[in-house]
Amino acid sequence: MNGEIWILASLEKGSMAEETYGLVAEAWRLRGAGGADRITVLVPGGLPGEELPNLGSCGVDRVLILEGPGFAQYDGEFWARKLSALTRDRAPYLILMAHNALTEDLGPRWAASLEAGFLSRACDLWPDPGGLVTGLRAIANGHLFEEVEFLAGSPFLVSFLPSILTAVEKGAKRLPEIESITAGGPAESGRVNLLEVIAADPESAALEDAEIIVSGGRGVGSGAAFQVVWDLARALGGSVAGTRPVIDWQTLPFERQIGQTGKTVTPRLLIACGLSGANEFTAGMEKSQQVIAINTDPRARIFQFADLGVVGDVHVILPRLAERIEKEKHGGQDT
Ligand SMILES: Cc1cc2nc3c(=O)[nH]c(=O)nc-3n(C[C@H](O)[C@H](O)[C@H](O)COP(=O)(O)OP(=O)(O)OC[C@H]3O[C@@H](n4cnc5c(N)ncnc54)[C@H](O)[C@@H]3O)c2cc1C
Structure with a gap:
């Protein structure tokens, strides 16, 4: 199988958040790096069917739907465990996600269980000739930027600042390949229980x-x-x-x-x-x-x-x- 770029979809009230399409645009820009020439979108919890042709028309090759009660709502331990097992199994080159409260928690857990690096709040990313990846992010309240280089090989996990993501160009409607994976419930997880999600004002x-x-x-x-x-x-x-x-x-x-x-x-x-x-x-x-x-x-x-x-x-x-x-x-x- 060819190498893949994975995108973790962000969902808003059951629909695909616009930033997911922005990540597709980034994936297109990086396509080919490290031999990764397929774009797969991971959708936890299921996806309305009408979104599929939209993803296909943006050049997404495959949609991987993660089903089962454990993916119905966010559970850091459970999601990290399942996603890292899947990552080990499929060996994607790059994993992109939008920076938000969920990925701020999930990203480090996912990366740590793979002993991989995680670059958060990136505003740019480019492949190195040696097959590694370097990113840019703002620090010191935006007054300075730092370049961050991954030292170990793939997968490289990166969260992008949503505000730098721009819309992807759409082509003709087509259906991406669809695969569903069903995982057990969060009862498997154990150490932490999510009681309530309180939206910030x-x-x-x-x-x-x-x-x-x-x-x-x-x-x-x-x-x-x-x-x-x-x-x-x-x-x-x-x-x-x-x-x-x-x-x-x-x-x-x-x-x-x-x-x-x-x-x-x-x-x-x-x-x-x-x-x-x-x-x-x-x-x-x-x-x-x-x-x-x-x-x-x-x-x-x-x-x-x-x-x-x-x-x-x-x-x-x-x-x-x-x-x-x-x-x-x-x-x-x-x-
Ligand atoms: C070292 C230094 C650091 C600074 N750092 C900052 C900083 O971080 N952030 C910052 O903001 N400033 C900073 N300043 C101050 C900055 O120079 C300006 O003085 C300040 O930004 C002006 O604020 P303002 O636009 O609200 O006011 P003004 O420049 O007074 O503008 C008010 C505007 O409101 C319009 N207006 C008036 N009434 C109405 C109305 N009823 N409806 C619609 N429009 C109306 C006017 O036409 C005018 O354009 C700094 C200054 C220095 C010297």
């Missing part, structure tokens, strides 16, 4: 992990005036951030500051509200995938960084936007 989640950020500046105002930013973030399921004046007013704590002396963020969407886009602020957000800027001044520097610019007053626009989003979420009915 997105408004207060760490900015570095946020997919959506609503950031306010001096133009929003301090204290109660800032509520419009919180309301929009809540409607979008996003996190709240601010520029330095907002932190200086103590409207937000320091860990919510974006910029040169604050956090470096890479969300899928950043909404910049009533902020000018000073150098020291944009240094911390210029790698955001999509930026929407709202400012009364059409010459504001932030518009140079925006995919969509709205000239207007945040106190008029944000409440309307939040209201409209809430309405859409409730099927067009007033809340």
Whole structure:
């Protein structure tokens, strides 16, 4: 059999999360390295049939569905044990996953039981001529990057920052090869029981992990005036951030500051509200995938960084936007 690149699928409410397709794009880029010319997606817990042609049209060769009660919900010990046995058996070259709470736990367990290396939060990866792999990741709050080289041979386990993953180009619909593996239940696992999964409140989640950020500046105002930013973030399921004046007013704590002396963020969407886009602020957000800027001044520097610019007053626009989003979420009915 030819070498394979494996992708651990991320599922959201039973559907394939967009980041899985981003990993397919990375796998295509790395295809051929170490002789690995097949892409296999591992799907724990089953997959709706309509996703299969989508995976096929992205160039996925095979989908490996991991079935059985033990894969119905995450169990670190059990998943790591089963996945490492499968890895030993099939010897893939590279194993890619998206960085999230699940892989932060699973990745090190999976790698340790294989005595393999694990590179987390990668933002780039390239094969070495000698058949090994080197990756790049941000450290020191994004101010520095480090190159990390795997010293031992495959498999190489790597988690990618979701925000750097871009959509894969789709071709004609086709069905990938499908294989199902049924494993026993988590009763086999033993030492730890998962009692409950408690979702983090997105408004207060760490900015570095946020997919959506609503950031306010001096133009929003301090204290109660800032509520419009919180309301929009809540409607979008996003996190709240601010520029330095907002932190200086103590409207937000320091860990919510974006910029040169604050956090470096890479969300899928950043909404910049009533902020000018000073150098020291944009240094911390210029790698955001999509930026929407709202400012009364059409010459504001932030518009140079925006995919969509709205000239207007945040106190008029944000409440309307939040209201409209809430309405859409409730099927067009007033809340
Ligand atoms: C060494 C150093 C480090 C720094 N580090 C950081 C940092 O990490 N992060 C950071 O953010 N700053 C940092 N700063 C400060 C930075 O230089 C800017 O002063 C700051 O980013 C400006 O914040 P602002 O955009 O909110 O305010 P302003 O520059 O005052 O901009 C306010 C904007 O709001 C608009 N506006 C006003 N009213 C409305 C309204 N009703 N609706 C819509 N728009 C409106 C205005 O047109 C204006 O563009 C640093 C400065 C120094 C010297």
